[in-house]
Amino acid sequence: MICLTIVLIALIAALFYVYFTWNFDYWKKRGVEGPKPKPFIGSYPGMFSKTTHMVDDYERIYRSYKDKERFVGVFNLRDPQLLITDPKLGRDILVANFKNFHDNTLSKLVNREQDPLFSEHPFIISGADWKTTRQMISPALAGNRLKAYYPIILQTCEKLKKHLSKVCKSPPKEGVDAKELSKMFTLDIIAAGIYDVDSENFTDKHPTEMFKITEGLFNQNLFFLFYSTLISMFPKLMSVFHVSFFDYKVGKYFTKVLDQSAKRKEKSGVLGQDFLSFLMELEKRNPMTRSKMTAHTMSFLIDGFDTTACLITNVLLYIARNPEVQEKIIQESEDNIDENGSPTLETINDLKYLDAVFHEAYRVLPPVLFYSKICTEKIEIERKDGSKFLIEEGVECVIPNLSYQKDEHYFENPDVFDDERLIEDGVLKKLKNEGLLMPFGDGPRACMGMRLATLELKAFLIETVRNFKVSVNKKTRIDNKIDPNLFIGCLDGGVWLDFEPRKKDL
Ligand code: HEM
Numbered sequence: 001m002i003c004l005t006i007v008l009i010a011l012i013a014a015l016f017y018v019y020f021t022w023n024f025d026y027w028k029k030r031g032v033e034g035p036k037p038k039p040f041i042g043s044y045p046g047m048f049s050k051t052t053h054m055v056d057d058y059e060r061i062y063r064s065y066k067d068k069e070r071f072v073g074v075f076n077l078r079d080p081q082l083l084i085t086d087p088k089l090g091r092d093i094l095v096a097n098f099k100n101f102h103d104n105t106l107s108k109l110v111n112r113e114q115d116p117l118f119s120e121h122p123f124i125i126s127g128a129d130w131k132t133t134r135q136m137i138s139p140a141l142a143g144n145r146l147k148a149y150y151p152i153i154l155q156t157c158e159k160l161k162k163h164l165s166k167v168c169k170s171p172p173k174e175g176v177d178a179k180e181l182s183k184m185f186t187l188d189i190i191a192a193g194i195y196d197v198d199s200e201n202f203t204d205k206h207p208t209e210m211f212k213i214t215e216g217l218f219n220q221n222l223f224f225l226f227y228s229t230l231i232s233m234f235p236k237l238m239s240v241f242h243v244s245f246f247d248y249k250v251g252k253y254f255t256k257v258l259d260q261s262a263k264r265k266e267k268s269g270v271l272g273q274d275f276l277s278f279l280m281e282l283e284k285r286n287p288m289t290r291s292k293m294t295a296h297t298m299s300f301l302i303d304g305f306d307t308t309a310c311l312i313t314n315v316l317l318y319i320a321r322n323p324e325v326q327e328k329i330i331q332e333s334e335d336n337i338d339e340n341g342s343p344t345l346e347t348i349n350d351l352k353y354l355d356a357v358f359h360e361a362y363r364v365l366p367p368v369l370f371y372s373k374i375c376t377e378k379i380e381i382e383r384k385d386g387s388k389f390l391i392e393e394g395v396e397c398v399i400p401n402l403s404y405q406k407d408e409h410y411f412e413n414p415d416v417f418d419d420e421r422l423i424e425d426g427v428l429k430k431l432k433n434e435g436l437l438m439p440f441g442d443g444p445r446a447c448m449g450m451r452l453a454t455l456e457l458k459a460f461l462i463e464t465v466r467n468f469k470v471s472v473n474k475k476t477r478i479d480n481k482i483d484p485n486l487f488i489g490c491l492d493g494g495v496w497l498d499f500e501p502r503k504k505d506l
Helices: 002-021 054-065 087-094 127-141 143-169 178-195 209-216 221-233 235-239 248-268 275-285 290-321 323-334 352-364 401-405 427-433 450-467
Strands: 071-076 079-084 371-374 379-382 388-391 396-399 468-472 496-501
Touching: 054 071, 054 079, 054 401, 071 396, 079 087, 087 371, 087 396, 087 401, 127 143, 127 275, 143 178, 143 450, 143 496, 178 209, 178 248, 178 275, 178 290, 178 450, 209 248, 248 275, 248 290, 275 290, 290 323, 290 352, 290 450, 290 468, 290 496, 323 352, 323 450, 323 468, 352 427, 352 450, 450 468
Parallel strands: 079 396
Antiparallel strands: 071 079, 371 396, 379 388, 468 496
């Protein structure tokens, strides 16, 4: 009996081994160089150790191969992937050859039927469905709607200032958690912008139920990582496990928020400029279920809350480390504010120095660490020696943008934050065209909320820096280690800041 069990275990182990390794000659057969993959791990050991972030694996491989070829053959567990080492090729994947790389890898991991709340996010929708959804939703973030967001942003800035003045009266020893502060700010704006509700983050009620639930949305990353690893090993399991990205309670809560807000609007007969009103207008022409409406609002909530807060936090970190940058921001904003002390919607876009600062902070510590696209239609690309190489349908292509941003070949002293590096006219456009700095992506799938996020970020920084001196609390680590447990680029251990009022009466 014992012998039989041992034989059985050995057989299962052998089957697993074969399953995990039989594909390992995929790139060799096609003449593509790459690091030797490890059984059960593939090319990314860091992904499992959790001591480093997955992008550290990308970085290691990128550095070893970037001078040899425009791409490297790697394996995500057992799946062949191409890691793109030429930024120009990376940008072609997003822009010029978009039709061959239409979909995001994440779309393979989300079952839209089992995950109704995540189902309408353009990021995970594929094929023709994506195009229809994007066309339908994009007017919600265009010109006049964006104008309606601006007063909300300014009101939230005022609340932020009052909150920080209060904090300064008895400053916490460990400093202020910059990510939490940024999230309070972004949630206040996005909840008003989506549902026309006050989420009351800058009150004594903080952390409110909405804050806690919205934060909880992003706390499942480790579980989702485990699930997505399993699904990428055994794709058929997706229909067996009913795993959704969002917790059931999150869906229930936001359906309630939406219902209450929709009822208020129906009762008053007045639709505003918020996203829910936009959907309710749309519904008159295109009938839409409540759950679909909730799903659309969730997609704005996901992007408008965490990614934007992460960027604000990362920029705050660098301006706190560089007090002279704060003086320069104040100087530039002085010439561009109205009688209420705020920049107008027109002038805020012209703040070139602030633009350079936030792009530079993005370059050194970006929330978006890589892009991952699926080849949806085979395509021939050029190799370094001018010969052709065929990428087959289904192959994933990873664009490691952080590796480009930290490459001394493209940026002198790449680890140094240099506020003046990106200030020259035309430099941001040039870097974007070369695929070297694309904070909001590029091409048909570029970020829909770019203008909103930029407005929020700039307004936050101007309000804070004009009123407070910002410095780094010693609880913040001094290197730039990225939190290995998160998908987006945040400093491990958090960013902790001290604020000191610039005027006595604040
Ligand atoms: C600083 C904050 C933000 C950053 C850095 C950011 C960045 C990005 C990036 C890099 C993409 C992917 C492009 C691609 O797949 O090729 C994206 C997609 C997207 N973003 Fe943002 N984003 C931010 C904020 C926002 C906000 C505030 C919203 C809306 C309220 C938003 C809505 C979207 C949507 C809907 C997509 C999917 C577009 C598509 O696949 O068609 N984002 N974003």
